Amino acid sequence: MPDAVTTPRVVACRQRRRRRRVPQAALLLAPSFLIVSIFVYVFIAYTVGVALSSNWKPGKADFSTTDPLYANFDALINNGRFQADLRNTVVFTLFFLTLSVVAGFFLAVLVHNLLWARGFFRGLFLLPYALSFIATGVVWRWLFNPESGINLLLRTSGVSSAYQHLTGHALQPDWTSSPVVVGDVSSLLERIIPGGHIIQVQLGIPLALVAVVLAASWQLMGFAMAMFLAGLASIPEDVREASMIDGASGPRYYVSVVIPLLRPFALTTVVILTHVALKMFDLIYAMSGSGIGFATDMPGIFVYETMFKALQYNIGAAASLVMLVLVTLVVVPYLARRGPQETA
């Protein structure tokens, strides 16, 4: 049967047909391509115009530029709130990424090795990912209420009093309402970096972000786990047996066999979770808002409030482009590297 289809005449005919169809397929893809391109690239170009203009308003599309051209970005970088947002983004992304990826990997290994109840654990760990950030954010808001939630649990379980006994301090974390920033390096930076004096915020780790990192990891750890589970399932049994024979068992097997094989899955997970972290908006908006001293503020919240509450479109547009650049730096190299070579 297959032989009959691959006679030279048929092959030639098939090639001719395929060649003839090529422009037609492109033509059929064109409407989608065009509308997505408009909604992505033309819209971004428009936002660039707004970010460079001095007086763009919704009623009057005035694109006369600022002098100097980067004036809105200059205002942005001198804005204390936006400085706090950039600090928070860096701190949040690092901690959230580490916690989600590392814990997600361990969860995947544990779940993969289960002989029963695999579906239950996988189902439970991934369930938060299916839910709206607003719904979970609202719940976390109450769990991190200093009077209730987790603190109540600490108190009634005796952890609080045991802690007080040992250290002499009460264990009553303020969670998202904490204004404390630890490990401030801004005064150090001011001394070593020229122009460091523009820094208006404490460059350290805002303790309020701990709660936000926990909530976000709770929601997205399951995603990392699912990706690693897919990776683990792709490792053939022979590989495991071969490494057993070679004497790589237990932790050795994971370190020298599994982790290298899972690298592509880890890369995808890291890229996707990083871009989620850089865009973080709904969860924090519902959970804590901007926090005290903007301790839990994020660029996403800044842009929304600057554009649609304060109606400072130019500054908001400039801030949104900073977000775009950050995401682009992570995603575009990844897409360029992975995209082309694998076509069906």
Place this chain on the structure above:
Amino acid sequence: MSALATTSRRVARRRRKAPPAHVRHGRHARRWQFALLILMVPFFAAPFYVMITAAFKTPAHADVLTMWQLPHPLSFDGIREAWSKLSPNFVNSVIMVVPATVISSLIGSFNGYLLSKFTFRLSNLMFTLMLVGMFIPYQSILIPMVKFLQFVGLYGTIPGLILVHVVYGIPITTLIFRNYYVSIPRALVEAASIDGAGIVRTYRSVILPVSIPGFVVAGIFQFTNIWNDFLFGLVVIPNPTIQPVTAALNNLSGTQTVNWNVVMAGALIAALPTGLAYLGLGRFFVQGLTSGSVK
């Protein structure tokens, strides 16, 4: 063909039966790992526990200082009050999510077919350029998007919201379907083309009938994304009565006069559709995650 299928099935069965080698070796390790997993359960379950128990408490019993107690007596007052406040927005979400999911899946399916079965000049570049659309922070397109929607007269309306979700859904659905159609042999398409069917005809009569699993995967993925969206709902529709349920829940949560257990009941209501879809179709949801991540 059938012999091959049975063998592979047998192999699969054998593989499933045999526990991983190191698990076989370490009964001790297995117990230890299981205990670790059990320890993770409270962390993952606590928010659900609080949300669900609070939703069924009486207003008198809904004290934040007794947050962890079970509801006693059981009461539907919280659910009833939350529903009376959220139901119009819940309906808005349904009106938004169904067409947006169906249309974006259909378009993605057709695009995925084109991109997986025909390679033409620039097809990869076009695809990659489209994929960028699923990663951009939407904050960076909000201003022109609102201007555009005002221009076409859809600003502040649910159809406007549907349009936005469809367009920004095209990259991900295209990706999911392209990865799905890779498993469908090209010979099937070629056979149809030898029989004289055009590209569109081949799609309708050959590809579409075998696409149901792909539609389930893309559909549940889009349903979840669009239902859970907050930013577009907030920006495209300023009028709170037309907003989707996520925006309404956020407003409810910010209302000082509403008891916290009503907010929990509201969170439960807003989370239920995607939660149930996930519990029922979890397998396809996971497929969407893994095939929706660029490969």
